[in-house]
Amino acid sequence: ALPEGVPFVFFDTDTVVTGPLSQVAFDFDRPSASMRRENTWPEIELYGPGYGEIWKSLYDKFGLDYAASLDLSQPDEYWQRYMYFNAGWFFGACPRAFGRRFLDYARAIDEDRPEPLICQQIYPWLDQIALPLVISSFGGGRPGPELDGLDGDITCHWRILPLAYARESDRVIKVIEQAAAPNRIKKILKEYEPMLRMIYQKRGRKVRALFDRNALPRRERMIRNRIKSEGFWMR
Structure with missing residues (x-):
């Protein structure tokens, strides 16, 4: 405590x-x-x-x-x-x-x-x-x-990996992937299927290619639905 x-x-x-x-x-x-x-x-x-x-x-x-x-x-x-x-x-x-x-x-x-x-x-x-x-x-x-740096340039509450790849900044994705890269970390994270698929099998990059970060849908539900329709949704 x-x-x-x-x-x-x-x-x-x-x-x-x-x-x-x-x-x-x-x-x-x-x-x-x-x-x-x-x-x-x-x-x-x-x-x-x-x-x-x-x-x-x-x-x-x-x-x-x-x-x-x-x-x-x-x-x-x-x-x-x-x-x-x-x-x-x-x-x-x-x-x-x-x-x-x-x-x-x-x-x-x-x-x-x-x-x-x-x-x-x-x-x-x-x-x-x-x-x-x-x-x-x-x-x-x-x-x-x-x-402003929280939820900005200093921290990001990414919540769900497919959503993160769809809408977060290049910096956020780079830090997530760098943090997941060491073998001792990779061994553990690969046991969680969304991280296995999104990070290590590069499906996150396919999700990212579906969206323009400068013109994202206004509602999160619209982003979710597009990801689901492409078969990439998981949590």
Whole structure:
């Protein structure tokens, strides 16, 4: 376990580091998380509660400042107005305090969800539902420009190898392939079929040739569907 009271940064295991983390100006007293996400939750029903009612019910449940979480540059009932993160990276001042609260909030949502969430599917989104609440509770918020290197020139949360080959930069792919090249690493990674096929048998290069990184489809689902139609999807 990480020590009490020591600043931390969490990176998901499917992350590649492509530059020096020392160049990232973390403010550990103002936690934040990745904004590389899509509109995955909540799913708005035709006659059900909207984004505002759903998110406000969660902030109210934990006694948090809902108004402070809003991006007022975005229109009412547009999903980006409401703070929503990807859990590919996040950071804070104390890993144990953050972890305890993350677990407590997730359990509370799962076991006693507010009424506006009754018809919402919370799996597999529970971590993304709880994360903005936890970050708000510690005085954090959306990342500023000083964190642009995360999900940028310094780290990449690649998530699924076919997607990585389809859309990530040449630098990201080069670092992944270099990291996978030593024989002692190769021996282990070859046991995982997506890495065997995509990296070592070069199917990733075939996926990469299907897409123009300067004109990618707007939605991830469209990229996935193209990869699947070509028979290269695996995870």
